[in-house]
Amino acid sequence: MEMFSYLLATGISTGALYALVALGIVVIYKATEVVNFAHGEMFMLGGFLAYTFHVMLGWPYVLSLILAVLAAFGLGILVDRIAFRPLMQRQSLVSVLLAMVGLSFVLKGVARHLWGGKGDYIPFPPLVSPEPIMFGGIMVMSQQLVVLGAAAVVMIVFALFFKLTRAGRFMQATADNPKAAKLVGLRIDRVYMYTFGVGSAVAAAAAVLMAPLTLLYPDIGFMLFIKGFAAAVLGGLTSIVGAVVGGFLIGIIEQLSAGYIHTSMQEVAAFIVIMVVMVLIPTGLFGRRGMRRV
Amino acid sequence: MLEVNGLNVWYGVTEVLRDVSFRVPENKIVALLGGNGSGKTTILNSLSGMVAPRAGTIMFDGTDVAGWAPDRMVKRGIVQVPQGREVFAAMTVRENLELGAATRRDMAAIRTDIEELYELFPRLRERRGQRAGALSGGEQQQVAIGRALMARPKLLLMDEPSVGLAPLVVDMVIDTIKTLHARGLTILIVEQNVGVAAAVAEDAYVLKDGEIAYSGAAPALINDPEVLSSYLGR
Numbered sequence: 001m002e003m004f005s006y007l008l009a010t011g012i013s014t015g016a017l018y019a020l021v022a023l024g025i026v027v028i029y030k031a032t033e034v035v036n037f038a039h040g041e042m043f044m045l046g047g048f049l050a051y052t053f054h055v056m057l058g059w060p061y062v063l064s065l066i067l068a069v070l071a072a073f074g075l076g077i078l079v080d081r082i083a084f085r086p087l088m089q090r091q092s093l094v095s096v097l098l099a100m101v102g103l104s105f106v107l108k109g110v111a112r113h114l115w116g117g118k119g120d121y122i123p124f125p126p127l128v129s130p131e132p133i134m135f136g137g138i139m140v141m142s143q144q145l146v147v148l149g150a151a152a153v154v155m156i157v158f159a160l161f162f163k164l165t166r167a168g169r170f171m172q173a174t175a176d177n178p179k180a181a182k183l184v185g186l187r188i189d190r191v192y193m194y195t196f197g198v199g200s201a202v203a204a205a206a207a208v209l210m211a212p213l214t215l216l217y218p219d220i221g222f223m224l225f226i227k228g229f230a231a232a233v234l235g236g237l238t239s240i241v242g243a244v245v246g247g248f249l250i251g252i253i254e255q256l257s258a259g260y261i262h263t264s265m266q267e268v269a270a271f272i273v274i275m276v277v278m279v280l281i282p283t284g285l286f287g288r289r290g291m292r293r294v
Numbered sequence: 295m296l297e298v299n300g301l302n303v304w305y306g307v308t309e310v311l312r313d314v315s316f317r318v319p320e321n322k323i324v325a326l327l328g329g330n331g332s333g334k335t336t337i338l339n340s341l342s343g344m345v346a347p348r349a350g351t352i353m354f355d356g357t358d359v360a361g362w363a364p365d366r367m368v369k370r371g372i373v374q375v376p377q378g379r380e381v382f383a384a385m386t387v388r389e390n391l392e393l394g395a396a397t398r399r400d401m402a403a404i405r406t407d408i409e410e411l412y413e414l415f416p417r418l419r420e421r422r423g424q425r426a427g428a429l430s431g432g433e434q435q436q437v438a439i440g441r442a443l444m445a446r447p448k449l450l451l452m453d454e455p456s457v458g459l460a461p462l463v464v465d466m467v468i469d470t471i472k473t474l475h476a477r478g479l480t481i482l483i484v485e486q487n488v489g490v491a492a493a494v495a496e497d498a499y500v501l502k503d504g505e506i507a508y509s510g511a512a513p514a515l516i517n518d519p520e521v522l523s524s525y526l527g528r
């Protein structure tokens with residue numbers, strides 16, 4: 001029981017971060033019908049930038065978080081301008097995906113060069129006391145609570161952005177009906193660009209929250225991408241709610257399977273979920289249109 | 295107000311519009327008739343900036359707007375109610391109307407314009423919180439027209455607004471067009487339904503295989519058996 005509750009608490013707090021990564025994948029997919037294969041690198045670079053600001057330069061954590069998120073917004077725009085806009089105009093999905101994969105390798109290479117080669121793990125200092133807290137018999141790390149709370153705040157800000165701001169509405173409209181969006185006078189190229197920016201910013205927020213819990217390394221982006229992607233697929237790939245639910249489920253599934261089956265399950269659980277969902281419920285839990293193109 | 299001259303549009307290697315010329319005078323309703331695939335939608339899309347013409351001029355209020363991007367056309371006052379309505383299906387009726395004003399920044403005026411639209415389309419007020427995709431065809435047509443009006447157009451382009459609607463609902467669309475015309479709006483309407491065109495239009499053009507085949511006063515044109523057979527016979 002104690003082990004179960006510990007695994008559950010860990011699963012929920014990491015799941016919240018997977019949910020954030022999945023949110024970005026889903027928002028970009030909904031708008032552009034393209035899965036951003038460089039999304040994991042947005043996470044990784046967000047984490048390393050925060051590391052640079054917070055650990056190397058000694059700036060406050062919250063400031064570092066904000067700066068990393070802003071920088072990732074810019075990086076998302078870069079992905080759009082390099083890999084999406086110029087290639088999508090020629091209507092070729094395969095070249096877009098290849099460009100994104102290529103870009104992800106370039107970004108990984110840049111990160112290795114700047115922050116250390118493969119195998120170098122960079123520690124990020126804990127934010128709060130590493131002492132665990134007892135919650136009615138359940139032991140949780142206070143850091144996990146902070147992560148959960150902060151992730152919830154990011155999700156709420158994200159939801160409010162789409163509900164309340166004009167820019168958020170424009171993104172929704174463009175995802176809903178791009179032709180109509182053009183007809184009402186939206187410049188959908190720009191909307192796509194900002195969508196990439198927003199999606200990447202959320203991934204960076206997840207990375208900065210996760211950094212104190214884990215170790216940063218240049219290849220972390222791929223792991224997180226797979227987990228976020230599994231969460232997004234589980235949630236139906238087009239559903240914001242699905243991405244959040246999927247994120248928590250993936251976090252919990254991988255913890256429980258690692259705890260009760262074998263520790264190696266933590267690495268492969270996400271892959272297994274992707275495969276099972278694609279075979280058994282191709283539209284995911286909340287999917288409307290299902291997956292048309294990946 | 296609008297004068298199109300020598301419009302030429304290609305999709306890849308096929309020429310879809312050849313040397314198309316027509317005029318839409320201010321405060322008039324002009325109908326564009328023609329069989330399926332004759333190029334009617336392509337004309338409207340050229341006027342909306344959705345397709346770029348290869349040659350020709352589109353003079354609108356004294357400026358050649360040919361080849362302009364859609365957002366500039368909307369800001370200039372040319373706004374389209376597209377074929378098939380194309381509402382934002384997952385968004386509410388009110389959000390659809392607000393999006394019609396995407397190029398505007400006068401938020402207070404946008405809100406009063408929405409209230410005015412609810413006077414014109416009381417049904418939309420009742421349905422304002424519902425997803426546009428869940429509405430009936432006639433209601434969706436009101437959303438599409440209302441959304442276009444939110445941009446405060448000078449020239450309204452309507453692409454087959456009556457298609458797929460029950461006869462009673464078609465009458466309602468006709469009434470709406472007449473009301474808008476009475477308020478001073480200039481309208482270019484594309485129709486397959488000759489009855490609708492006859493009910494509202496003053497001038498008419500008939501398009502055949504991408505070329506203007508006939509033009510004249512709408513009632514005369516529509517009562518001309520030769521035109522009708524050519525038009526209805528596809």
Ligand SMILES: Nc1ncnc2c1ncn2[C@@H]1O[C@H](COP(=O)(O)OP(=O)(O)O)[C@@H](O)[C@H]1O
Nearest residue numbers: 305306310328329330331332333334335336337
């Ligand atoms: N995007 C497109 N690409 C290639 N051909 C098109 C495209 N859109 C329309 N066409 C062709 O152009 C012609 C005119 O189409 P359209 O303007 O939609 O006609 P209408 O509205 O009169 O039915 C048709 O032959 C149609 O097949």
Ligand SMILES: [Mg+2]
Nearest residue numbers: 334335336377
């Ligand atoms: Mg048409």
